[in-house]
Amino acid sequence: MAKGTLFVMTGASGVGKGTLRERLMERVKLYYSISMTTRPPRPGERHGVDYWFVDRERFLALRAQGAFLESAEYVGRFYGTPRAPVERHLARGEDVLLEIEVEGAKQVMRRAPELGIQAVFLFIVPPSLSELRRRLLFRSGRLDEAKLKEIRARLARAEREIAEAGELGFDYVVANDVLEEATAALERIVRSERLKARRQGAALSRALARDPELEAELDEMERWMVERGGTGN
Ligand code: ADP
Numbered sequence: 001m002a003k004g005t006l007f008v009m010t011g012a013s014g015v016g017k018g019t020l021r022e023r024l025m026e027r028v029k030l031y032y033s034i035s036m037t038t039r040p041p042r043p044g045e046r047h048g049v050d051y052w053f054v055d056r057e058r059f060l061a062l063r064a065q066g067a068f069l070e071s072a073e074y075v076g077r078f079y080g081t082p083r084a085p086v087e088r089h090l091a092r093g094e095d096v097l098l099e100i101e102v103e104g105a106k107q108v109m110r111r112a113p114e115l116g117i118q119a120v121f122l123f124i125v126p127p128s129l130s131e132l133r134r135r136l137l138f139r140s141g142r143l144d145e146a147k148l149k150e151i152r153a154r155l156a157r158a159e160r161e162i163a164e165a166g167e168l169g170f171d172y173v174v175a176n177d178v179l180e181e182a183t184a185a186l187e188r189i190v191r192s193e194r195l196k197a198r199r200q201g202a203a204l205s206r207a208l209a210r211d212p213e214l215e216a217e218l219d220e221m222e223r224w225m226v227e228r229g230g231t232g233n
């Protein structure tokens with residue numbers, strides 16, 4: 001069986017990756033890899049659903065053991081993709097979705113060939129930096145100095161990443177302006193990747209099959225057409 005494809009969705013914080021991921025997963029079957037992080041949960045976030053929330057010691061111990069496919073420090077917190085579940089699902093032929101920041105995506109880009117992982121990199125961009133700022137502010141709820149500082153750090157980082165994106169070798173860039181359009185674009189990408197020849201072994205085998213009953217009918221039709229000198233058309 002062909003291994004699954006790893007879809008790596010990346011882009012600035014606040015650009016709408018989480019929102020797009022949820023919508024995309026309603027339309028195509030994907031295994032979502034739950035990340036581990038040392039940041040505290042936001043209201044409503046659940047352990048084992050949104051993230052695996054762990055403390056710094058546990059994260060660093062796991063990282064030292066090589067338990068992550070990639071990991072990065074982001075605005076003072078660690079984030080990482082547990083490697084084992086990703087590899088297990090890909091081996092079963094399932095497609096896996098990662099939603100990670102850009103440093104982590106770059107690590108996956110470097111490591112995927114040596115790990116035998118077929119990966120597709122999707123870079124999500126905001127319609128503009130100002131709209132990104134608006135989304136970060138709106139998402140934050142009540143604002144204080146510390147939160148504002150974090151938002152500014154996220155915005156500065158976003159600007160650098162978008163400026164460099166052209167050279168990074170992403171497969172697709174999707175602008176998240178109208179949510180429905182961006183979701184539809186992602187759906188098309190996933191479906192198109194699934195049509196690639198390396199994933200179509202079963203379709204190729206089926207295309208070589210012959211149906212004995214239909215073959216017999218066609219043999220008869222051939223004889224009849226030859227006798228009549230054509231189909232009559
Ligand atoms: P990320 O996961 O990239 O950090 P989120 O999915 O949390 O981003 O989105 C950040 C904020 O922007 C959220 O409040 C979300 O509702 C909003 N948002 C996402 N996509 C759009 C969009 N296309 N138009 C307007 N707001 C959006």
Ligand code: 5GP
Nearest residue numbers: 012013035071072079080081099100101104
């Ligand atoms: P947040 O704190 O807003 O949930 O996430 C901050 C950033 O970290 C987002 O851009 C998010 O996509 C990214 N992120 C989430 N999980 C991972 C992960 O496992 N690895 C990496 N490198 N980034 C992650």
